[in-house]
Amino acid sequence: MAENVNEIVDELVSVARGFYGRGWLMGTSGNLSAVVQREPMRLAITASGVDKGELRPEQVLLVDENVRVLNEARTPPGFLTTSELTNKAAANKPSDESLLHVRIVKERGAGAVLHTHSIWNTVFSDLYATEGGIRIDGYEMLKGLAGVKTHEHSEFLPIVDNSQDMASLANAISKTLNAHKFAHGILIKRHGLYSWGETLAQAKRHVEILEFLLEAMGRTAILKTGKA
């Protein structure tokens, strides 16, 4: 496992800084994770409350499926030293929402889970909550979602209610994942987007595609009003 941990951590840091630049992880919001090992599960995940625009490798934690922080696995040369790990364990803890990441990894077999708070995903998660989700169809960009081969695809992005009870929210997400077997993301009302992929690169692509499509739909709706 250890050989690729550093690489995964560096990739998470790079995605975090890029998404922060686009305003999708403002004010320490959001969480990014990637699977390091399946059995037993080892997940690299951003620590709680860290500034994603200045994310450093030591702010990415290694957790098990119960979100306990591990560090023994990360001692090979080139990775963090024991003292850095101890220091990290003392300084950082995983976000409460890490549970949702673990759930999505299990339910979807995902290799990475990205949770962002963008303006457009917040706006849509609010305005379409009563419809239970947003239908997106007819866009070429849909082909950026894994398994979609044509723009004549109809994607449904479900919306679940927000909650501070993580077990309850995890269950709502499981239920939604089961009800929408082909969904590539889930919105939480007035909260943000969860998307995922087989790899971190694919998960990043899915976030970019969904963000793009929401903004395109939003601006189309606004311009329709303006168009004579």
Place this chain on the structure above:
Amino acid sequence: MAENVNEIVDELVSVARGFYGRGWLMGTSGNLSAVVQREPMRLAITASGVDKGELRPEQVLLVDENVRVLNEARTPPGFLTTSELTNKAAANKPSDESLLHVRIVKERGAGAVLHTHSIWNTVFSDLYATEGGIRIDGYEMLKGLAGVKTHEHSEFLPIVDNSQDMASLANAISKTLNAHKFAHGILIKRHGLYSWGETLAQAKRHVEILEFLLEAMGRTAILKTGKA
């Protein structure tokens, strides 16, 4: 005190350049400060009229609670030399609004005060002035504000009238801070946002959260019009 001054100055420079990139400190507008020492008060604050996109450490001044520029405290190795300080004292002066920073530090016990001029805070400070402020509730992002534990929080962002009489404006801000004990920021009409935090990192987080929420609310209101 002196040991951490350089670090604080570097952090102010970094925040300034980042906020400038987002368009929140255009045209030399805005001021950023952080407490270096409480008793007697020593505040590091950006000089008046400097370009925040190219802010340099020597454009951050050290002032006392009466906003007199000090320099004797900054001579240890690694910090500015005496000639640089003399040069700075000659070239720069604190902004008149430094008084408002001092007032907020005192009233809130803040460790940092950030004043930004963004498009969205300017728009809201104007449109909601007659209501005396903006109520923001139900957003997950509110949890980025210190002490807020749930999205079921109702934040009121008060708006005060703008004035060029700094003593009078400082008093209006004191009054508002007292009337809104739990507010994390104040808008000045058609002028900008003041936010603060225990640390510079927390103050930065508060600005990002409030900016995000104003833009999300603004775009939601616009899209509602467009939504069929």
Place this chain on the structure above:
Amino acid sequence: MAENVNEIVDELVSVARGFYGRGWLMGTSGNLSAVVQREPMRLAITASGVDKGELRPEQVLLVDENVRVLNEARTPPGFLTTSELTNKAAANKPSDESLLHVRIVKERGAGAVLHTHSIWNTVFSDLYATEGGIRIDGYEMLKGLAGVKTHEHSEFLPIVDNSQDMASLANAISKTLNAHKFAHGILIKRHGLYSWGETLAQAKRHVEILEFLLEAMGRTAILKTGKA
């Protein structure tokens, strides 16, 4: 031919990263190409499914007019080694839309073809599809389009229907290019923009000009509604 290939590839990488930064190539969308040699045609084109924000020179392929990937031409010192090429040939394939690039190169004698997916080109390609295109006139920025000498120019940006049948889409584009001899770009409905130029620099300029004009027209239409 070989001398300038490296330069062209570097320039494509630079344009890709810049356009990605502006949000015009999100989620691995879009394709960029430049002619390396006319007879027989050698086209440098971005591989399918690569992240344009992290595009690397080895992710630019050399193809012939039938979009077969070549590599024998790229062995001079300073360019990719044979093993890198082999590795690339194994890892990457050209996008199906490469056929459209070849078609535009032939029909227009273009030296570069750029295909972007921006918010504004997606919005306009949708809202104006029933009109068959968008007329843009009276803007100084039109002078950035090759051959246009005055703002009193009327540019028609045609819109074709989207399709997953590349031969059919290529024919639709040929027909449109013939029907609109002076057009500097074509929109595909709910898909994106194709623009081109004699050189890569000119093609980049055309994309920037058309993107600018669409956004300016879009915001003008929206503001008109708001203007009392």
Place this chain on the structure above:
Amino acid sequence: MAENVNEIVDELVSVARGFYGRGWLMGTSGNLSAVVQREPMRLAITASGVDKGELRPEQVLLVDENVRVLNEARTPPGFLTTSELTNKAAANKPSDESLLHVRIVKERGAGAVLHTHSIWNTVFSDLYATEGGIRIDGYEMLKGLAGVKTHEHSEFLPIVDNSQDMASLANAISKTLNAHKFAHGILIKRHGLYSWGETLAQAKRHVEILEFLLEAMGRTAILKTGKA
């Protein structure tokens, strides 16, 4: 004169790249200039048709008041070599709009003139053309304009018709500068903004302030429609 030429050129390059990043100089549009010497007038100005995002020092020309390109003045050590200058003189020519820069330098005694094509200045130059300009008042940001001491200031940003006849456009600008003695900028209809300052730093500040205020006013007008 020669000592400060390099510095001025570097500053112009830096402003150009920053403004390009904000989308104010897309598609090689816009021109930036700064006075190097008053008598006889020597103006450093960006060459015609160059990409401002990749502007290089050798793409800044030195011209006299009749916009003839000079190079003899730029041979001291540290500045361009004779062969670089010859190369530049061959490759680049000043924009036709250089005449407008010279005119503004003379009429206002400006030390720098910046001409930008932004989305918001294009939108406003169009929508308010029939009113002859835009009145901006009551914003704190107005204090960023030279000589303005209070937000209780009323700035009028005049709009002139666009023309391809530079002599005629220069005269229209002279007339407008005389009719609006205190204006800090002029819009040309569906074309862009001219602003200026005593120094390049001040001119940059003026552009940022005016761009900010136009966008703030535009978004306020749009949000008013959306506000219940």
